[in-house]
Amino acid sequence: MSKPEAALHAQSLDIASLQTAYREGRLTPLDVVDEVLRRTAEDPNCVWITRLSDDAIRRYAQALAGRDPASLPLYGIPFAIKDNIDLAGVPTTAACREFAYTPQASAFVVQRLIEAGAIPIGKTNLDQFATGLNGTRSPWGACRNAFNPDYISGGSSSGSAVAVAKGYVSFALGTDTAGSGRVPAAFNNLVGHKPTLGWLSTTGVVPACRSLDTVSVFALTADDAEAVTGVAAAFDADDCFAREPEGHGFDFGSASRFRVGVPPSEQLAFFGNDEARRLFGEAIARIESLGGEVVEVDLQSFIDTAKLLYDGPWVAERYAAIREFFDANPAVPLPVIREIIGGARRWSAADAYTFGYRLKAAKRQCDAIWERIDCVLTPTAGTIYTIAEMLADPIRLNANLGTYTNFMNLLDYAATAVPVGFQSDGLPFGVTLFSCAHQDGPLLRLAARMQRALGAQLGATGLPMPGAFENPLLPSGQVRVAVCG
């Protein structure tokens, strides 16, 4: 192996490192995609549903020829796309062959990323119809954890997370309704940012629960997640759920003193995983060392809200999303998916409204927390399971995974999952920082400080954190005044 070749094999794909290499002329996008093709020649983790052809990928790289690397915020940055998000000319399957269609246009956010210079590598595996938090529910095979193939990857954005963790791509798009953009981040030592609902367009995305869906971002670093979110976030007038970013208040992510809520130990569920409990304790100490004043907060109303999602009628949104297909093809979905989505038909419109009122009341109660603190720190998931364990008890264990994630979109909060270290068995553990809507910037900046303070490897690459880099800023938001005319 020649020296440049060796250097390329050891190249970190984090955005900061690639940008530096491009600007210094050490690499070209073609070098990077050739390395990506090498790394993705095999797929032992069942990451891909469709990896693009070598030629198709190289064409994206060639299209950047002659462009100034500094002129495009994501110049030559390879990325992966969860296969419920459209890429023009490539099938979108939602992990169901019979459902697949080939879109003419890319999803709004994919188009923005490509226009910013990013290079799509492929469409990733997922829990069918984005229904699940574990990554085993796919006809393309259970997606395997980047650290230990016996373990689940987390889902539903399973392939997207593992593609980033394995160093196949710099970042990946997921979707997140109940935790699908955060649980796989935790299980693969990544940052997973679940933006404020409506910031990232869902035009060209197969819906799960439309009122709760968002596109999400997996990245090796929180800085990268902020850069990608900043490019992807733009108001899409064709998406009726789109919202303009509002100005955030106090930037607790950059402040030397801030208040962080932590639930009392009796509200922490680690499902017998003492390593996870230890790592969560260390994360609290780390956030204190960064200036966080830890405030114990009662999360019972959040946990109760989380239960609304699985015990309530929102599953009918999943049915509504694919109603015609589901009714016409009753035997096609995986049995567990059939059971979940088919169960939606027992809920009436009166139930939907009644649970909507309950959620409104729960949100009022939960929102009171923001008078006392700036953000909350919880585990992302209390523990992790093997693929065998998950297949043996698919509904109950999946519900355990959502303990700290299910309430987030119901309550219209923004959240960032961030790695905080490793269990003694080598599996990663992660926490989530969350706050109210439009606090994406502060959350990502605080996540970046936590990640730097930890100083661990990037994903499962064994490579170290890069130096600081200047992000394209997140939309700074607007002060909102009701105005006509």
Add this chain to the structure above:
Amino acid sequence: MSKPEAALHAQSLDIASLQTAYREGRLTPLDVVDEVLRRTAEDPNCVWITRLSDDAIRRYAQALAGRDPASLPLYGIPFAIKDNIDLAGVPTTAACREFAYTPQASAFVVQRLIEAGAIPIGKTNLDQFATGLNGTRSPWGACRNAFNPDYISGGSSSGSAVAVAKGYVSFALGTDTAGSGRVPAAFNNLVGHKPTLGWLSTTGVVPACRSLDTVSVFALTADDAEAVTGVAAAFDADDCFAREPEGHGFDFGSASRFRVGVPPSEQLAFFGNDEARRLFGEAIARIESLGGEVVEVDLQSFIDTAKLLYDGPWVAERYAAIREFFDANPAVPLPVIREIIGGARRWSAADAYTFGYRLKAAKRQCDAIWERIDCVLTPTAGTIYTIAEMLADPIRLNANLGTYTNFMNLLDYAATAVPVGFQSDGLPFGVTLFSCAHQDGPLLRLAARMQRALGAQLGATGLPMPGAFENPLLPSGQVRVAVCG
């Protein structure tokens, strides 16, 4: 009849006139309630479900003894309460005897009004469970129009409107889900203000469609409606639909030049009533004379949205509101109410979500109008019917009445119904000014100018408009920034 007695009999109950009389020492609250008792000794229009006892009313007046009239914004102002809104110790029926209960506490808004010096006179007749826009659907009898007892009063807040129009009270509370606070205003020559959703608490109000309900205000003048709204509007933490007023932008209600949208004539439905068409044309001319630049706007998407309300699953909110009672007492509601609310059970949760998405998309389309204009002018209702006509064709004619009102709460707009003159048969006609949420102040101020420019009588009292008076201002609103902590 002595001279003071004659003066009292001719006393206008508009708030400005009563405040002046109180401050000049010409009247006391006891004088006014005695006059109210005289005027309400009989009830030929079926206004009341419960008029309070003479003693109970006098006690409210006596409680004001020794208070400075200037210290309370509604000192000694008599008002009526739609009988789906709680007054402590008095049954709330929602126009259904079997449903009735006697609340311990008054509704949040009622309590605020009483604390501001207002005197409750009674609970008013309504379309059962606030389901209807016509005022005939009550076991207490069809409420009769204040100008011609053969005609409908409009509903569902029928008794509240007629009580104000007849000079029984200064103002009245209604509720408004699909037009119940506006249609009866139009039919009785009143101002009917439907506030921005969430400004007026619904704690202590029997729900109709909880996501679309608001308490509304009937008054003789727009100034009075602004004064009452200003007192009633306060954030109620116990009402999960409560919202803080946001700052409005341009105050088109006070501006010398503003832009007002008017639908093209082919989108105007007067159901054969040429007098209504003529009066609407005059209203356009009047608003132009006040500085309004008339802009033709396509209201088709608004009209389509209105249809969603009756052709969609929102009726399931009505069922959800009284589900236990309705299931346990199938034969109790009026046949037309039974048919409407019972029909809710055919809608599934998936339908509720699907129509919710359609509404989101429709709102996006409709909201585009606010880039071109400040407010819209439409008829409040295209025509009026006799009670006999309504009883003969109760569903279809009721739907006609909602043409210009049904979309308002679905789209989260604020609206003010304002009188604009009389048909040659002596029946009043009214228009509605509407705008986006939080524009209550500008709407009410523009309505006040239209009312002064017309200079007609107050309600059905035959009394003239009072001079200008200083309102307690509406909440001026807050600039909204997403802030944690």
